[in-house]
Amino acid sequence: MPCNLLRMDPVEEVRYLVLAAQREGNRALAAALRPLGVTPAQGEVLRLLAERQPLSLSGLGALLVCESGANPSRLVDRLVAAGLVRREGGVADRRHVQLTLTPDGRRAARGAAEAEAALHAHIAEAATGRDLDAVRDFLRALVGDRGAGLAVARRAGRAE
Amino acid sequence: MPCNLLRMDPVEEVRYLVLAAQREGNRALAAALRPLGVTPAQGEVLRLLAERQPLSLSGLGALLVCESGANPSRLVDRLVAAGLVRREGGVADRRHVQLTLTPDGRRAARGAAEAEAALHAHIAEAATGRDLDAVRDFLRALVGDRGAGLAVARRAGRAE
DNA sequence: TGTAACTTAATGACACGACATTTAATCCAG
């Protein structure tokens, strides 16, 4: 009885819409990446390495928005097993691993960039006639600088 | 080279901020629910049943924003094992399961409501001085009526 | 120097989340 008469609180609806947007974006991206044999999380790793290799596991973890807190050992494991990433022991500090793309990994990163472009076009379309910067500012305030929010800030060049 | 001089595209930043907001919201909610021994996904089931029981598995699945596509058999399994939900065979149609809350489940649903209220207060705080309705409208346009977006629309009374 | 604090990565455990397949119950066209 409560829900056809009572409208949902805008705050609660925004909470669920954020969840829904993440889910649908992830589904769309997964579908676009499937022909490459790569998942969205793996695609994020490939894109980061293409721009900033070499990276250590913890350096990568600091920039990943997915898998924000922990170290992405197992995420990288699968990319190494797939032959897309090389994992070499560090020289100066033997704790640090050096992650780099293989030639196949570079190719997959290019494909992932195209899949992301399609998703970005979809977001841009939903933003036509709206103030996307206001949405961005709200989301920045919402995530603050904890965990995943800090990773985005680092990616955007707003924090080191 | 690319990232301290080149600002990130607002569209791409919004994409990652949506992901980050979902992650951080989920982490905060998980922490608030942990004393109850319940996860955010389980909390969503408890809240839905508290308002709309009895529900079948597919009816529940149509309203869940998490786990949007599939049937939430295993999600419910754990709630039944925890003694929070009762799962009874249907009468008219023996395929349909009847899900209802146990007294413990009603109690857990009340606790989950309090944990959600804290998250909603955090969202409301990030929205002060901003146009939350505009954010909501953008996110509605973004998710459309596919999968999780449709579940939100149903919850908000915008669709049956 | 030597040891305690710290950092990095690996790993165990558990619960999703998405897709696909299977099984059982119901519906419906002929």
Next chain:
DNA sequence: CTGGATTAAATGTCGTGTCATTAAGTTACA
């Protein structure tokens, strides 16, 4: 009334995502 399509639920599989612990390497300080 019957046999194929449809629907509901369960289940298999794989890849996260989070928290915790462990082990190894490095730093810092008494």
